[in-house]
Amino acid sequence: MIRARALEKRYGRKRVFAGIDLDLPADGFLVVTGANGSGKTTLLRVLTGLASATRGELRVEADRGRIGHLAHEPLVYRELSALENLDLFGRLYRVPERRERIGMLLERFGLWEARNERVAAYSRGMLQRLALCRTLLHDPDLLVLDEPFSALDEEGAALLDRELAELAGNRAFVVSTHDPARLAPLSTARLALT
Numbered sequence: 001m002i003r004a005r006a007l008e009k010r011y012g013r014k015r016v017f018a019g020i021d022l023d024l025p026a027d028g029f030l031v032v033t034g035a036n037g038s039g040k041t042t043l044l045r046v047l048t049g050l051a052s053a054t055r056g057e058l059r060v061e062a063d064r065g066r067i068g069h070l071a072h073e074p075l076v077y078r079e080l081s082a083l084e085n086l087d088l089f090g091r092l093y094r095v096p097e098r099r100e101r102i103g104m105l106l107e108r109f110g111l112w113e114a115r116n117e118r119v120a121a122y123s124r125g126m127l128q129r130l131a132l133c134r135t136l137l138h139d140p141d142l143l144v145l146d147e148p149f150s151a152l153d154e155e156g157a158a159l160l161d162r163e164l165a166e167l168a169g170n171r172a173f174v175v176s177t178h179d180p181a182r183l184a185p186l187s188t189a190r191l192a193l194t
Helices: 040-048 082-092 098-108 124-136 154-167
Strands: 002-011 014-024 029-033 055-060 067-070 142-146 172-176 189-192
Touching (some): 014 189, 029 040, 040 067, 040 142, 040 172, 067 124, 154 172
Parallel strands (some): 029 172, 029 189, 067 142, 142 172
Antiparallel strands (some): 002 014
């Protein structure tokens, strides 16, 4: 799914990361760790095509439309409801039977009762749940998740644990985290950035 050789990213003279080599199969689960400022988010942006590497070779076999990317920001429209957001993204991704898929995701992530509320009224945890729904909506082949447990309460984190366990082995994952022990049972590879 992903092959990288001597991947490097710089902003001017500042090196963000260098010398990254990785091979992630279509069913692999890569956990990326490192302190704040170590380049985790930048690496994920490079892998999704939102930023380009300064040097090195990168091949991602998934089409951009088959990548699910969860960023630090939820990337949803706050003036729309959850239902309107997911319907919009479902149409953009041409999700078959999108209304059923949207309903299933909202129910699974505990947002069904709040589906018609404007997202601007959501708590940070509810926003994270909605962002996860958006990320999973089109059933992507490659999931790139930047700190997916951020802002989730215990119930939301347990729900995400179950979702990741269910999907692991059926698609490729690249997940950045400050809690690698939580993902250790699913991990097939680990990359520590310094």
